[in-house]
Amino acid sequence: MEAGAEPFLLATVRDISGLKQAEAALTESRDLLQTIIDTAPIGVFWKDCNLRYLGCNKVFAKDAGMAHPLDVIGKDDYQMAWAAQAQYYRADDQAVMASGIARLFYDALHKSPSDQPLWLRSSKIPLRNQDNEVFGLLGIYEDITVRKQAEEKLLLAASVFTHAREGIMIAKPDGTIIDVNDAFSHITGYSREEVQGRNPSILNSTRQEKDFYTTLWRDLVDKGHWSGEIWDRRKNGEVFAAIETISAVRDIDGHIQHYVALFSDITPIKEYEKRLEHIAHYDALTSLPNRVLLSDRLRQGMAQSRRRGKRLAVAFIDLDGFKAINDNHGHKAGDLLLIDVASRMEQTLRAGDTIARLGGDEFVAVLIDLDDTETCLPMLGRLLAAAAQPVHIGDLVLQVSASLGATFYPQTEDIEADQLLRQADQAMYQAKLAGKNRYHIFDPEQDNRSRSLHESLEDIRRALAANQFVLYYQPKVNMRTGTMIGAEALIRWQHPEKGLLPPSVFLPVIENDPLAVEIGEWVIDTALLQMELWQAAGLHIPVSINIGARQLQQTNFVERLCALLAAHPNVSPGDLELEVLETSAMGDLAKVTQAIVAGRKLGVRFTLDDFGTGYSSLTYLNHLPVTQIKIDQRFIRGMLDDTDDMAILEGVLGLATAFRQQIIAEGVETVEHGTMLLQLGCELAQGYGIAHPMPANQIPDWSATWRPDPAWLGLPAVSRVDLPLLFASLEHSTWIAAVEAFLRGERKVPPPLDHRQCRLGTWLVADGQARHSAQPAFQAIDALHRKVHALAGELLELQAQDRNLEVQTRLGELHGLRDALLEQLKALAPGKSAVNGMGSL
Structure with a gap:
């Protein structure tokens, strides 16, 4: 600036609004x-x-x-x-x-x-x-x-879906099938492609009513799941039983996305249950209700009588002369007569009435809705007439009569079902005393027999106080290994005048008396003492004892058992075994189960005795916590002569094995009985063929010297696939024995001669043809089988011509063909057990 010049300000102005806006925008963009x-x-x-x-x-x-x-x-x-x-x-x-x-x-x-x-x-x-x-x-x-964890779960679910043994079906909410697994296809026969997009109703068997499916869908909607048993139909039309669970799968909002059903085929179990339930409730020979079903229907009838104000009759029927039929014509003829008589008596009854077979030639009828006593009398007469009608069996005409005792309900005093049966039984006895072929009505005044019963009870009570009761012991063994596994204690009465009396003489008298509990405790105490004495002598012998229903159902049973064990501290509780009869369990299953559970906590073992007598059902095996099952001796004794007994025995063994129960057989009287049991897989046994009951002091020497029959040692069981061959061969041997018996005059009627009608012949054309037709021995067996039947026919023809000497001479030919046939069966059998099985016939 020059001197003297006027000062001035020079300013430059630039518009940066755009720059500021850009910076703000950049900042805003960066912040965004x-x-x-x-x-x-x-x-x-x-x-x-x-x-x-x-x-x-x-x-x-x-x-x-x-x-x-x-x-x-x-x-x-x-x-x-x-x-x-x-x-x-x-x-x-x-x-x-x-x-x-x-x-x-x-x-x-x-x-x-x-x-x-x-x-x-x-x-x-x-x-x-x-x-x-x-x-x-x-x-x-x-x-x-x-997401990865979800994928892993999906992979796991897919693996389970693919490899599960249960059938799995996935469906939309409307029921349309989305997918199924391989097990579904295996069970139903439908492939995945055949069912996708279809409704599960393709499996409907029509066995269930509409209400069943209504309940099923209601549970699915209300509870989100349903489970139970259902009958479905396979692609080939076959109906099958399934245990099934259906679950609703929902999304996060609770809406159903799809349904998942899992099921298993339980048809074999259902068929087995049906068979066992029939065995449990119906007599095997006559198909009439047995004692169990009779007991149930009698109780129902009594309740119905009380509600309706009507009367009910119980008729106890015993056939007259039936034993002579068996003795003279054989058990087969006796069985056929029983079947015929049972059917005729059943036909005389009204709808709602029941007739049951108790066993042997004893029957009980329950007649309901009676207005009075007289209304029943014609019905009793019809029952007697039906029993007395002639029965034609082949060329034979057989005839029996019946003695009938009847009693009525209600009575002036409260009475239980078993008392009604005893009254009817007493009345039947009176009918027999009066000459048979008649009925007798029970008279309450004649019930003075209770005095005699009271006298008997006093005799037994005095015998207990005088130490007249003794225990005998029957050894129990493992037939395969030859070892003694224990002994059963059996009570005897050493009567000062009548000698040694069996329990059947006095135990029925005390069955419903408190004295039964006293004697039961004496048996346990005496057996425990004997076990101590054996232990002191260096012998370890577990002992089993039969325990009655009355004693088992005592409220202080476990307390008394504990005290008895405490009195013998040297005896292990596990060496004491209590055998419970099926009839004991029938009275109060829950109470018996509770007693057994408590007893087992003490270490005592329990056995279900006389199993297979017709009283049992799946309920007992499923609920009674026993460790062993004892098969009733009647099936053991008859299994070599009666194929029905053999079939029942095999079924019982299969049932026991399915429930993982140890099995012991009673009534083994011969080497053949033991051999057959071993082949069927039962190696524990007792019976006269092993040892008779003996005093305690004889047990040590017997245990030291007894040896099983050589045929038993190491004998393996026959495989299940070869059982039909074993049974067929057994029946064939029985058939040959029947032919010989007829030829010797020991049998009235010859067995059927058609080779196609015997079990071996049936087996040859069915299972044998399917499994063994390629084996050379099979053709030889078929030829030998035909020759055996042909020779039997020739021998019967010779006998009809009174050429008996020639018949006896040619019996050797029959034996030779039999032995040759057995040798071929040995060659046919695939393993050692089957070979031994054929050799024992």
Whole structure:
């Protein structure tokens, strides 16, 4: 500025509004970008070339253990929460920047800061400047751990679906089938393609009523699941039983997405149950109700009589002259007569009445809805007339009569069902005394016999006080190994005048008297004392004891048992075994079960005695916690002569095996009985063929000297597949024995001669043809079988011509063919057990 000049101000003005707006926009854009990055549910970070963090979002900062994204800037991985894995992450980052190529969407398993498995899906992208030079790295990752776990669950579910043995079906909410597994196809016969898109009603067997399916769907809707038994139909039309569970699968909002059904085919179990239930409730010979079903129907009838104000009659029927039929014409004729008489008596009854066979030639009829006593009399007459009708069996005409005793309910005093039966039995006895072929009505006034019973009870009570009772012991053995496994204690009365009396003389008298408990405790105490004496002599012999229903159901049973054991501390409770009759369990199953459970806690073992007599059902095996089953001796004694007994025995053995119960057989009277039992898989036994009951002092010598029959030692069981051959061969041997008996005049009727009608012949054309037709021995067996039947026919023809000497001479030919046939059966049998099985016939 020149001197004297006027001062002035020079100002330059530039409009920067646009710049400010751009800066504000940039800031806003940057803030928006940061907001977006922070809002994203994934981790985002970026680094420089030195692998130090330039920035990140909030998700990343939180994972890194930092409070704010700004806290991450300038730090490296060694300063993050994952310091232990820093080297791995840095190496991976360097590889991406070095290659200059982005690495996108790759999954890797890591460890979280808390050392938990962590699945991440990551992408890493090199950052470039304007000169296309890499100056850093952008990383993005997502936590997919939950997704991976879900995938693993899906894979596991898919594996279970594919490999499960149960049938599985998945359906839409409307019931349309989406998918099924291989087991479904195996059970139903439908392939996956055949059922997809169809409704499960294709399996409907029509066995269930409409109400069944209404309840099923109501449970699915209300409870979300249903389970139970259902009858379905296979593709081939066959109906099968299934145990099935259906569940509704819902989404997060509670809406049903689909249904899943799992089921197993239980048809074999159902068929077995049906067979066993029939055996349990019906007589095997006549198909009439047995004692169990009779007891149930009698109780129902008594309750119905009380409700309706009507009377009920119980008629006890015993056939007259039946024993002579058996003795003169054989048991087969006797059985046929029983079947015919039972059927005729049943036909005389009204709907709602019941007639049952108790056993032998004894029957009981229950007649309901009677107005008075006189109404019943014509019915009793019809029963007697039906029993007395002639029965035609082949050329024979057989005839018996019947003695019948009847009693009525209700009576002036309360009375139980078993008392009614005893009254009817007493009345039947009176009918027999009066001349048979008549009925007798029970008169309560004649029940003065109770005085005689009281006198008998007093005699028994005095005998107990005078130590007149003794225990005999029957050894129990393992027939295969030859070892003695224990003994059964059996009570006898050493009567001062009548000698040694069996239990059948006095035990029925005390059955319903408290004296039964006293004698039962005496038996246990005496047996425990004897076990102590044997132990002192160096013998370890477990002892089993029969225990009556009355004693078992005493409220203090376990307390008394504990006291008896405590009195003999040297005896292990496990060496005491209590045998419970099936009839004892019938009275109060829950109470008996409770007593057995408590007894087992003391260490005492329990056996279900006389199993298979017709009283048993699945209930007893399923609920009674016994450790052993004793097969009733009537089946053992008859199994070699009666194929029905053999079939029942095999079924009982199968049932016991299915319930994992140890089995022992009583009534082994011959070597053949033992051999057959061993082949059927039962190796524990007792019976007269092993040893008679004996005094305690004879047991040590018997135990030291007894040896099993050589045929028993090491004899293996026959495989189940060869049992039909064994049974057929047994029946054939029985058939040959029957032919010989007829030829010797010991049998009235010859056995059937048609070779196609015997069991061996049936086996040859069915199972034998299917399994063994390729074996050379099979054709020889068929030819020998025909020759045996042909020769038997010739011998019977010779006898009809009174050429008996020639018949006896040619019996050797029959034996020769029999032995040749058995030798071929041995050759046919696939294993040692089957060979031994054939050789024992």
